[in-house]
Amino acid sequence: xxxxxxxxxxxxxxxxxxxxxxxxxxxxxxxxxxxxxxxxxxxxxxxxxxxxxxxxxxxxxxxxxxxxxxxxxxxxxxxxxxxxxxxxxxxxxxxxxxxxxxxxxxxxxxxxxxxxxxxxxxxxxxxxxxxxxxxxxxxxxxxxxxxxxxxxxxxxxxxxxxxxxxxxxxxxxxxxxxxxxxxxxxxxxxxxxxxxxxxxxxxxxxxxxxxxxxxxxxxxxxxxxxxxxxxxxxxxxxxxxxxxxxxxxxxxxxxxxxxxxxxxxxxxxxxxxxxxxxxxxxxxxxxxxxxxx
Amino acid sequence: xxxxxxxxxxxxxxxxxxxxxxxxxxxxxxxxxxxxxxxxxxxxxxxxxxxxxxxxxxxxxxxxxxxxxxxxxxxxxxxxxxxxxxxxxxxxxxxxxxxxxxxxxxxxxxxxxxxxxxxxxxxxxxxxxxxxxxxxxxxxxxxxxxxxxxxxxxxxxxxxxxxxxxxxxxxxxxxxxxxxxxxxxxxxxxxxxxxxxxxxxxxxxxxxxxxxxxxxxxxxxxxxxxxxxxxxxxxxxxxxxxxxxxxxxxxxxxxxxxxxxxxxxxxxxxxxxxxxxxxxxxxxxxxxxxxxxxxxxxxxx
Numbered sequence: 001x002x003x004x005x006x007x008x009x010x011x012x013x014x015x016x017x018x019x020x021x022x023x024x025x026x027x028x029x030x031x032x033x034x035x036x037x038x039x040x041x042x043x044x045x046x047x048x049x050x051x052x053x054x055x056x057x058x059x060x061x062x063x064x065x066x067x068x069x070x071x072x073x074x075x076x077x078x079x080x081x082x083x084x085x086x087x088x089x090x091x092x093x094x095x096x097x098x099x100x101x102x103x104x105x106x107x108x109x110x111x112x113x114x115x116x117x118x119x120x121x122x123x124x125x126x127x128x129x130x131x132x133x134x135x136x137x138x139x140x141x142x143x144x145x146x147x148x149x150x151x152x153x154x155x156x157x158x159x160x161x162x163x164x165x166x167x168x169x170x171x172x173x174x175x176x177x178x179x180x181x182x183x184x185x186x187x188x189x190x191x192x193x194x195x196x197x198x199x200x201x202x203x204x205x206x207x208x209x210x211x212x213x214x215x216x217x218x219x220x221x222x223x224x225x226x227x228x229x230x231x232x233x234x235x236x237x238x239x240x241x242x243x244x245x246x247x248x249x250x251x252x253x254x255x256x257x258x259x260x261x262x263x264x265x266x267x268x269x270x271x272x273x274x275x276x277x278x279x280x281x282x283x284x285x286x287x288x289x290x291x292x293x
Numbered sequence: 294x295x296x297x298x299x300x301x302x303x304x305x306x307x308x309x310x311x312x313x314x315x316x317x318x319x320x321x322x323x324x325x326x327x328x329x330x331x332x333x334x335x336x337x338x339x340x341x342x343x344x345x346x347x348x349x350x351x352x353x354x355x356x357x358x359x360x361x362x363x364x365x366x367x368x369x370x371x372x373x374x375x376x377x378x379x380x381x382x383x384x385x386x387x388x389x390x391x392x393x394x395x396x397x398x399x400x401x402x403x404x405x406x407x408x409x410x411x412x413x414x415x416x417x418x419x420x421x422x423x424x425x426x427x428x429x430x431x432x433x434x435x436x437x438x439x440x441x442x443x444x445x446x447x448x449x450x451x452x453x454x455x456x457x458x459x460x461x462x463x464x465x466x467x468x469x470x471x472x473x474x475x476x477x478x479x480x481x482x483x484x485x486x487x488x489x490x491x492x493x494x495x496x497x498x499x500x501x502x503x504x505x506x507x508x509x510x511x512x513x514x515x516x517x518x519x520x521x522x523x524x525x526x527x528x529x530x531x532x533x534x535x536x537x538x539x540x541x542x543x544x545x546x547x548x549x550x551x552x553x554x555x556x557x558x559x560x561x562x563x564x565x566x567x568x569x570x571x572x573x574x575x576x577x578x579x580x581x582x583x584x585x586x587x588x589x590x591x592x593x594x
Contacts, residue, residue, distance in 0.1 A: 085554045093381045106546025267396040270389045
């Protein structure tokens with residue numbers, strides 16, 4: 001039964017990576033920004049939830065909604081402050097990466113000051129922690145929550161981006177801003193919507209990652225690294241690719257941790273990333289990228 | 294020694310070591326590639342030197358030489374493997390390189406001391422550090438005049454045009470990675486002698502962010518920029534730490550944003566200076582050919 005439990009553990013952590021990777025991918029595919037500050041949004045999602053639980057004392061579901069909202073607003077502010085001026089000046093991709101590093105280290109320091117750089121955790125009893133046993137396999141309730149919420153959120157993002165008019169408008173802006181404007185799409189609104197959506201999804205992944213454990217101001221970096229790996233492996237610009245990449249990373253990590261060596265699990269993950277980057281630069285499910293002259 | 298002087302000297306030492314690391318990243322950016330890999334090469338250099346001194350009883354300078362050569366070879370290999378990636382994927386691949394380097398450091402305790410880290414048995418004086426930096430700067434100013442320098446600049450401005458002019462773009466970039474690896478190893482050794490103790494977290498994302506910030510602040514158009522940038526991002530924090538314990542990174546982050554938005558060419562930007570001088574000379578008098586095509590942001594686009 002160990003192997004089944006390990007697979008479920010892997011899928012559960014992987015579904016959180018998947019959610020983060022989807023949030024990361026929304027920004028990349030619509031705004032061409034490789035946002036290294038994305039991990040900090042996840043930290044702040046967890047932090048806002050923590051403060052809502054401890055300072056206001058609201059129930060967990062409400063605190064989580066507040067956390068998600070906070071992370072979404074933070075993402076929009078960061079986008080408008082840091083990336084909007086770059087878009088206006090037409091500074092390309094490497095400039096945006098550097099700007100996102102600026103946002104990352106500044107916000108991480110804010111998080112460190114807010115938490116006094118000490119580990120914190122959601123108060124006990126605020127979040128369900130019992131385990132359920134199904135046919136001899138025990139699953140934590142938080143794992144069920146993570147897997148089901150990820151499935152719902154990722155499906156919703158997919159439908160929104162690829163099957164709705166708003167999603168079509170967002171993708172149109174990402175593809176060609178001026179053509180989008182000609183057909184009556186307001187690019188600024190769409191960019192803000194994409195940032196909002198991405199921040200909300202990322203914030204939720206941060207809350208789920210933290211779950212019942214203690215965390216500190218660098219927690220989001222774990223997600224950034226694994227989410228980045230997921231996006232590379234799954235393919236950019238593809239919601240389903242990023243999601244599958246995340247689950248794959250989670251399972252590979254848990255498996256290599258229990259059956260190969262826990263010390264080398266990160267080396268295995270990032271070795272996999274390098275192999276994919278070198279041999280499938282568009283990811284396993286990525287679409288081909290055409291360069292417009 | 295007066296504690297203020299001691300602190301200032303310590304700040305200066307860190308700034309010098311940081312400058313060499315920044316120059317290592319600068320070399321890659323010179324050919325238009327953003328590389329986080331410097332830190333991985335720095336780890337290679339620092340741990341190799343320490344290992345050679347502690348276990349092989351090698352003289353420090355000999356150990357340094359071996360490390361720099363090892364860094365150069367590692368740089369060439371990494372460059373050769375990564376060169377086929379487009380520029381932003383290459384940046385990401387170098388991030389993965391830094392992550393893997395940390396795992397390797399933790400898991401080869403015989404070589405690196407593992408997660409416990411290792412004590413660096415040598416401490417370089419500020420004069421020795423200064424001489425090393427001057428040597429590197431001389432090398433770079435020679436390089437800037439050389440055929441390689443011209444090829445690198447052309448490659449950065451427009452790889453396609455460079456290729457059509459007969460510049461071997463891929464080879465120039467691989468060589469840049471090799472030099473970047475050698476300088477990264479040198480900078481890593483210099484930094485390690487100032488820290489006195491190194492472990493897996495010494496050479497990790499935080500350091501690569503600082504190094505990149507230094508290069509961006511200084512500008513990608515002249516090697517002197519990286520030295521200035523390193524003074525701001527690695528020297529100044531050591532000195533300022535006596536006044537403020539928190540918030541240094543908030544300032545660094547915002548500074549980075551302000552630079553990239555308002556001064557994308559960095560502080561040391563010869564094109565901007567030339568334009569400024571031409572403007573002062575008055576319209577019509579300027580005999581300098583204007584590089585109108587190389588606008589501020591192009592290296593970063």
